[in-house]
Amino acid sequence: GAGVSQSPSNKVTEKGKDVELRCDPISGHTALYWYRQSLGQGLEFLIYFQGNSAPDKSGLPSDRFSAERTGGSVSTLTIQRTQQEDSAVYLCASSLNNGNVLTFGAGSRLTVL
Amino acid sequence: QKEVEQDPGPLSVPEGAIVSLNCTYSNSAFQYFMWYRQYSRKGPELLMYTYSSGNKEDGRFTAQVDKSSKYISLFIRDSQPSDSATYLCAMSSTGGTSYGKLTFGQGTILTVHP
Numbered sequence: 001g002a003g004v005s006q007s008p009s010n011k012v013t014e015k016g017k018d019v020e021l022r023c024d025p026i027s028g029h030t031a032l033y034w035y036r037q038s039l040g041q042g043l044e045f046l047i048y049f050q051g052n053s054a055p056d057k058s059g060l061p062s063d064r065f066s067a068e069r070t071g072g073s074v075s076t077l078t079i080q081r082t083q084q085e086d087s088a089v090y091l092c093a094s095s096l097n098n099g100n101v102l103t104f105g106a107g108s109r110l111t112v113l
Numbered sequence: 114q115k116e117v118e119q120d121p122g123p124l125s126v127p128e129g130a131i132v133s134l135n136c137t138y139s140n141s142a143f144q145y146f147m148w149y150r151q152y153s154r155k156g157p158e159l160l161m162y163t164y165s166s167g168n169k170e171d172g173r174f175t176a177q178v179d180k181s182s183k184y185i186s187l188f189i190r191d192s193q194p195s196d197s198a199t200y201l202c203a204m205s206s207t208g209g210t211s212y213g214k215l216t217f218g219q220g221t222i223l224t225v226h227p
């Protein structure tokens with residue numbers, strides 16, 4: 001597609017529920033990133049996929065967070081047993097190869113009640 | 114202390130003013146420096162990209178990097194109401210998976226009044 005597409009754009013869930021956030025990167029971009037932006041905070045790196053290499057999961061805040069990327073394209077970020085502190089905007093970005101010029105999607109705004 | 118410090122503002126200026134936005138950092142491994150602009154309810158978009166020290170100009174925007182002082186700046190000349198947004202500095206180091214893993218500042222909220 002023309003840009004990075006994320007869904008849902010907004011998600012409200014109850015504490016303890018699992019959520020899945022989807023990212024469809026720009027066609028041909030081999031690198032995909034997930035970041036989290038909490039209120040009044042900068043972006044926090046979560047996880048990075050590059051081609052067929054093992055993902056860099058160093059930014060995931062707990063084992064409740066996981067992500068996968070199927071077929072080198074679409075990625076899903078899963079948060080299990082959501083907590084109120086998980087409320088944030090989850091941003092996906094993609095780039096050509098492993099370049100550091102990222103194109104971001106509009107984000108998925110998660111609210112945990 | 115955060116690796117990248119950025120004054121969150123908010124910053125309010127009249128149309129036509131020169132705006133100066135700044136970030137300081139502590140990690141001497143950072144080699145790539147970027148400025149992203151983020152409009153409300155949108156994802157960040159790349160505005161300026163600089164490698165190592167020096168200046169880069171693009172239209173009304175000038176990015177400066179001073180690695181010796183670990184300090185970067187973005188200047189906006191002849192600011193316009195359409196420049197009203199949050200400006201985020203971002204940095205990365207070289208090599209391996211660090212290449213695309215950016216460390217962001219907190220973001221500065223800028224409002225340009227007509």
